[in-house]
Amino acid sequence: MSAVGGVVRSGVGRRRVQTVVVGLVVMLAVTAAVLGGSLMVASSAPFDRAFAQQNGAHLTAQFDAAKATAAQVSASAQAIGATASAGPFATTIISPDTARNRDSEPMTVVGRADPGGPVDAVSLISGRWVTGAGEIVLFSDGRLPEFFQPKVGDALSLPDLPGSPTLKVVGTARSVSETAGGWVMPDQIKALTAPGADSGYQMLYRLASAATAEQIDAARTTLLANVPAESLTGTRSWLVTRTNSAGNTVLYVPFLIAFGVLGVLMAVLIISNVIAGAVGMATRRIGILKALGFTPSQVVRAYLAQALIPASVGAVLGVVAGNALTVGVLAQTNRLYGTSDTGVSWWLDALVVAGALAMVAITAWAAASRAGRLRTVDALAVGRTKGLRHGHTAARLTARLPLPRPVSLGLAHPFARPARSATIIAAIAFGAAAATFAVGLGSTLNEVQATESHGDVIIHPGKRMSGPPPAGLPTEGQGRVAGGPPSPPDPVAVVRAITAQAGTAGYSGEADTQVTVAGLTNALDVLAYTGDNSSYGYRMIGGRWFSQANEIVVSTPFLTATRTKVGDSVVLTDHGVDITVRIVGEVFNTEDRGLQILTAATTLATAEPELRAMSYSIALKPGTDKAAYVKSLNTALESVEATAEVAEEDTAEFIIVVNALTTLLTLMLVVVAALGVLNMVVLETRERVHDLGVHKALGMTPRQTIAMVIASVVVTGLIGGAIGAPVGVLLQRTIATQMGNVTGFTLPASVVDVYQPMQLVLFGLGGLLIAVTGSLLPAGWAAKTRTATALRTE
């Protein structure tokens, strides 16, 4: 065996703690990097990725089967120069009922034998694809609340059809292109078409150039010219779908990316920190090796190998752990984005492992070559406490403190080696900063989520349905469902039910409509409020909530788009009636991409006298049992076309995942920081082993020894925490603000200022906790060292 090999073997074996620490740290760092990297990949342009994964349809066209033949529809693909096409698929519109639900939305059903294909390869979320008669797969949007999610096993009855057949839900699937509300076997379409009702064909196209609305319009014009007159009943551009889908997802993306970056950054910093520490502290041994005739390059090789062996083991374990954890997280991002990522990309795994090992190699090489270049005598002198002058003042000062002597002795230790202490402080500060940042970011995300819930209980129009949400029928421009939105429930009956209900603190009714504003081409959503309080859950940024007719509250993108500010007046045009309104407040509201207008229903009274509230938000008195309230309210609403449900449960699962992710990352960061401390304290103890022997010979008990070792990290822990916590806050604020800027929203204070003062103190003390935790094991070992043996090491 070569001399270098021998050194490596004994190094790995003898320095067991260091070997284990290096392996563990690399493992955790790789785990975090795989998870973080996957999150970054998954969150980059999620719609586009989901669209690409499904070969989404750039253009979806709906034809009247009475006016065009399947062959004509099929030929249209070549006519418009589509790069790929799918269809024609027979379509029909059904109005299903479920056991609990009468009179739900009409839904476009498409006949497809296969979810895959060259265009719109639908991803199955649950269950299986249809195989025969009486079966249906329903469209499911992962972002919708649980309430709306269809479930496998549900039955849809079709009372409008002869014989009132039923369809069994055998699966749910997601089409990023939103091409249907449900899918059945093609031969079933005929049976599902009511006598005399129109049946149609759906054709899906992918285009070579589809990046702009003009390009899509050009394709549409060509299509119109190449099919029989009036046979084309509707088209839908993927750009419209993309805009509609953006919604809140846009806000989450920067957060998830920030988490990802955090994981990767942590990996980079901690690996270099620990490796540099481990090798740097072997300087004395390196001196001995050189005295024995090792060349500097042999020394470097020995230490490279010594670091790389445990690092490789750690990296492999980390990749396994990272992949295992990522699968669960991807299930959630898939749900959120509609993507179909199944696992970590192989290139990401490779990149992370290669990156981690390269980092280990570089830092080990740098540290070892520095030690290798040291003059041998100097290297040998390292590790003797002799001649160290740094700590004297500190030792004198701490000796005066009214503390037990072992504690004051320990307190002075870090000052003896300021450079090493700085490294520990950096590790602790990083851990504290990362923990602070991660928790803050998680809170911010929770707060963003919280801004979406208005009130404790919501009343929706229509009866509870387990069927699909309105989706799928392509119409010109808008992409709304045929048959229009559901009709508003009787306001008198609803309000009577709400106010009669024990536990009601207040309510608002929301009617939605659209208006145009001078200078903006698209119509804007308006929420027109009735009721005694409408501001539930909204977070103000400036100004105030509206208090009378002709006052509106808007979000930052509205102000930006109309070049207005709070206090300005704007003219809304509603059904041809001009209404001059004053902007009295700026609020955080992501609806309609931040362009939604909030106002009192009375503002629109002249323009739309028939406008009635579609849904209601109810605030409950503190301590009211929400579930019981909803149950009893629903009983009261028996005869009304409305359903109450508990609010705020929307995408709860996603938030749970984010919180779990925060906890996981924070935990890993803290563990890694504590391992860094452990590593350093072990080395420190080894160096001081002789002094420890002396202390014990003079009567230091094991308990006093432990106190001394723990005290030796108190100062570093406190300083690390004191630096780390504010840095973490700063990072969180920067990222949150940045995120607002990127998306065009001004974030309310509740989203940005997420830390309580007490919390900050705790994060600061967290540094101390990390330090003490890291020192416990070595303190125990120090207490157990055999005095006689320790004294012999001279």
Place this chain on the structure above:
Amino acid sequence: MTEPVIELHEVSRRYDGGPPALDSVSLRIAAGEAVAILGPSGSGKSTLLNLVAGLDRPSSGTVSVDGVRVDELGEAASARYRRAKVGMVFQFFNLLDDLTVADNVMLPAQLAGMARDQTRQRAADLLGKLGVAQHSRAYPGRLSGGERQRVAVARALMNRPALLLADEPTGALDTASGEDVQQLIKDLHADGQTIVLVTHDLALARACATRTIQLVDGRVAADTAMNRVR
């Protein structure tokens, strides 16, 4: 003969696998004695001293000091035992380099929880008595070997131990400093201090000891009462 302070009964100590460093040693040392343990390097002298100090445990046999079974003490109890009963002086001084002379000397009292003022006073007294008071604020690295050993002795005496154990106290010193320390030990014994002195220097033993015990290969080869050369 007075009650023994130290009593070893059939004490053996072997370090993993090797021949025994101490082999069935029995001896008694009474209060007020100054015993020199003599023997070549590796004969087990330091091992014997460590056992008496409770720094190590015998593989078999018993070690009692003042009626207490030192070999049965736990870690904490043996630390407290050393604090109360034992002062140790080593060949290489074993002063803590990052503490001042005064802080070194005060340490045993501080570990024992003695009051601050008292500790300071006693340290100053001891340093004065041993003639190194002028160095009390200096760091050990600045002192000569002889001065360092004086500081070490002061530290050993801090808690007024019943036993002073010295392991080759002159081994690292030049002749003049060695004689200096020799005189110091003599004076301490004259004041009634019980001393166990490990050395391979016959002259030192003759000068200080009332009795010599010769160790060879971990066994007592001779145990001789001495008439001290005055």
